[in-house]
Amino acid sequence: MTTFHIAPLNNDITAALQHKIDSKTKPIGSLGQLEKLALQIGRIQQTQTPALNKPTIVVFAGDHGVAHEGVSPFPQEVTYQMVFNFLQGGAAINVFTKQNGIAIKVVDAGVNFDFNQHPGLVHAKVALGTKSFLHEAAMTPAQCETAIERGAAVVKELHEQGCNVIGFGEMGIANTSAAAVIMSLLCDIPLEQCIGRGTGLDDEGLIRKKVILAESMIRHNKIEKTPLNVLSTFGGFEIAMMCGAMLQAAAAGMLILVDGFITTSALLVAAKINEQILDYCLFTHQSNEQGHSLMLAHLKAVPLLSLGMRLGEGTGAAVAYPVIQAAVSFLNEMASFESAGVSNKA
Template sequence: MTTFHIAPVDHHITAALQHKIDNKTKPLGALGQLEGLALKIGRIQQTLTPTLSKPAMVIFAGDHGIAHEGVSPFPQEVTYQMVFNFLQGGAAINVFARQHNMDIRVVDAGVNFDFNGHPGLIHAKVAMGTKSFLHEAAMTQAECETAIEKGATIVKALHEQGCNVIGFGEMGIANTSAASVIMSLLCNIPLEQCIGRGTGLDDEGLIRKKVILAEAMIRHNRIEKTPLNVLSTFGGFEIAMMCGAMLQAAASGMVILADGFITTAALLVASGMYPAVLDYTIFTHQSNEQGHRLMLAHMKAVPLLDLGMRLGEGTGAAVAYPVIQAAVNFLNEMASFESAGVSNKA
């Protein structure tokens, strides 16, 4: 298992950053969350003049055996079809990433489809999808560790190319089921409060999803509830790979942009293993998927946006990116009272 060296962010620079923020030509605190963002990014980078370099969105795709149990209104084939849509530039994440000049990388973490070396796709497949955790563990611990390591390798390469701010997205039919169980076990929240409609289940479908996931939790109720065990028993290859990617991003001192429900479930696992990963994380938005609000509250996270989105793909992170840019820009470019010749309050 890869060991990550993630140091908690050094707070010695906090006073100098706060002084710089407070002496901009504005009332104290007038830029609200932007001020906290600027402070956080400055601390991550340990500088009074932070920069956002070569922003990237990495989309991990993987299939889930639990999809065959009827927990999603969409067939599993949609996963690989959406991967092609990402590669062709036609998905929502492509639109938003183009708008903000963010690089997109699409990763086959474990899709039940042979892409035959398709150019433009990062081929990191662990297996042709996970097993159905209604009947057995979704993956072996070895497979889970392999996925974590592959995610770390992808991010390490991006960092070496000059990227210092990275967002993560996912695609995988039935992955809200995996995330719901992970959330319930790691947050100690009743399963019923963690389950949402996913890709649009009707009332009958939602009831079925709750019954199946409850049965699955009973089947595996004797597992040790460590983050790694929960991930390997119920997770997806895309969730495990995201977990490794986040840990490597933090170890590399990068700014991490957490997206919605699935991405935050991966972060929940990552932070259970290495709590300091949260020092490097910006929570970009609150998903409209039922469990996300409670998951964010459990992590004491205040999301930047709440637009009622629940698409996944990293769309919330991409939409929030200009807000993050604004925080860095005001810190670097806005005049101080002294430089502008403006009188400060008495």
């Protein structure tokens, strides 16, 4: 297993940062969560004048064998079709990244389709989708390790190019099923509370999904519930790549923008491997997918937004990015009582 060395945040700068925030021309605490965000970003970057450089959202795509068991209303082909949509700039994530000046990178982590070379696509395919975890492990330990390493390599290259703030998105039909089981096992939460409607299952479909996932957990109930065992047994190549990408981002001291249900399941695995990663994470929104609020509570995370979104792709991270910019801007540009000649309270 690749080892990621994630440094705990140095608290030496905390008091100076808090003083700078409190000295701005406003009542103490009046910018609410923006103040906490500014403090966290300043601590991550170890500076009183943080900067957001070359923000990027990486969308990892992978297929899941369990899709063939009827756990999603959409056919597996939608995964590769949406990859083409990303590459053509037609998806929601393309719209929101363009609006907010964020670069986008699309990665084939393990889509069941052979793509030709495309300048906008990173070819990191481990296999043509995972196996169905209803019958066998989704991937081998070696495949899981490969996915983690390739995800880390994508981030390492972006960091070397000057990126210091990175978000993650995903595409993979049936990946809410994988995330629900990962969540149940790693958070020790009953499976029933982790399963949602995904891309829009009706009541009958939801019942089938619950039955399939419960049977899958029974089939694999003898596995040792380590983070990597759970990931390789039930995860997807895109989830494993995000896990490695997040660990690498934290090791490089980058800000990590955490999106919704699937992305948080990848972070959950990463945090069980090295909990220091959580100090580098900004939780951008609470997904409307059942289970996400419980997963966030398990991680003691407070999301920036709650807009009823459940699309994935990194859309929550992209939509929340202006809020993160606002936190950095007020810290860097807002006058202090002293510099503005404004009387502070007696």
